[in-house]
Amino acid sequence: NYIVGIETSCDETAVAIVKNGTEIISNVVASQIESHKRFGGVVPEIASRHHVEQMTIVLEEAFEQAAIEWEAIDAVAVTEGPGLVGALLIGVNAAKALAFAKQKPLVGVHHIAGHIYANRFEQEFEFPLLALVVSGGHTELVLMKEHGHFEVIGETRDDAAGEAYDKVARMLNLPYPGGPHIDRLAGTGEESIKFPRAWLEEESFDFSFSGLKSSVINTIHNAKQRGEELKNEDIAASFQASVVEVLTEKTYKAAKQYGVKKVIVAGGVAANQGLRTALQKKFSEIAIPLLIPPLNLCTDNAAMIAGAGTIAYQQGKRSGWDLNANPSLVLG
Numbered sequence: 001n002y003i004v005g006i007e008t009s010c011d012e013t014a015v016a017i018v019k020n021g022t023e024i025i026s027n028v029v030a031s032q033i034e035s036h037k038r039f040g041g042v043v044p045e046i047a048s049r050h051h052v053e054q055m056t057i058v059l060e061e062a063f064e065q066a067a068i069e070w071e072a073i074d075a076v077a078v079t080e081g082p083g084l085v086g087a088l089l090i091g092v093n094a095a096k097a098l099a100f101a102k103q104k105p106l107v108g109v110h111h112i113a114g115h116i117y118a119n120r121f122e123q124e125f126e127f128p129l130l131a132l133v134v135s136g137g138h139t140e141l142v143l144m145k146e147h148g149h150f151e152v153i154g155e156t157r158d159d160a161a162g163e164a165y166d167k168v169a170r171m172l173n174l175p176y177p178g179g180p181h182i183d184r185l186a187g188t189g190e191e192s193i194k195f196p197r198a199w200l201e202e203e204s205f206d207f208s209f210s211g212l213k214s215s216v217i218n219t220i221h222n223a224k225q226r227g228e229e230l231k232n233e234d235i236a237a238s239f240q241a242s243v244v245e246v247l248t249e250k251t252y253k254a255a256k257q258y259g260v261k262k263v264i265v266a267g268g269v270a271a272n273q274g275l276r277t278a279l280q281k282k283f284s285e286i287a288i289p290l291l292i293p294p295l296n297l298c299t300d301n302a303a304m305i306a307g308a309g310t311i312a313y314q315q316g317k318r319s320g321w322d323l324n325a326n327p328s329l330v331l332g
């Protein structure tokens, strides 16, 4: 079957068409990064307005690239949350209008379920499956015993990994979003500063990044006061080493404890070279296959929403015409 996916939860206006939940027919993303850059982050009001302007263009482009007619479409899937409420509303209303006009079923999708399902374009899932979700707003370990079933076994108690990356980048005067810049710098720097690792309680799969963030701020501040010059690439490398070590070790421990058949990585920070390398190395030691999506499927896109929407559609999930944007929608 063919599912149309629509995503507008943050600063990407995206529409995609996906076949059988595993094959991308078209995947169009209009990024607004340039408009938000000078503010150092996403401005919700500007994001909503861009979504309004871009939605029709992106939609037409997705159908043109797919060379497909509406008659062939089985359902419309849309991100209903979480995200910026004003941004989500544009996608939800576009999806409702289309589904109503074309008389197709409407399926609301959780944004993080989408990030997880981006992996299925690479390889079929095997259960139980463990997903490490690392994005701009989320850091969690999700256990899946079957399709469409999500159990959060650990999550961040403060900042998300991507958020920590963006905040540290801002301290180093790097452009928004800072994650990719820190990643690039870290590749050339050395772990000359030993930042703390937030292991938390022995049996916990939760995360915490605010202590690390404060430690980075203090280190930069103290060096300045002593008149010392720290290299940005060394700060980046030292910060990244802490984030990557904790993410890798906790994922590894959870994978063994829950006896999973596959581990996947999802969200924008899954694009991080340091994390990808560390996870690949760690999981090559044991017989649990690790799957990481290609870079363009790590960050926000609509193919992932159509992918998760396909499963929801096949499982009989239907949203009503009263479907609303839910900025704090819970996974599972």
Ligand code: ATP
Residues within 6 Å of the ligand: 009, 010, 082, 083, 111, 115, 134, 135, 136, 137, 138, 161, 162, 163, 165, 166, 177, 178, 179, 180, 183, 267, 268, 269, 270, 271, 272, 273, 298, 299, 300
């Ligand atoms: P959420 O999915 O939680 O709602 P979001 O959609 O804003 O949040 P994503 O689009 O999944 O987040 O990811 C964006 C985040 O990923 C940003 O914080 C960005 O800095 C980070 N990021 C992107 N590439 C890299 C990289 N190479 N290294 C580290 N972080 C990265």
Ligand code: MG
Residues within 6 Å of the ligand: 010, 011, 012, 300
């Ligand atoms: Mg984004």
Ligand code: FE
Residues within 6 Å of the ligand: 111, 115, 135, 136, 267, 268, 299, 300
């Ligand atoms: Fe996202």
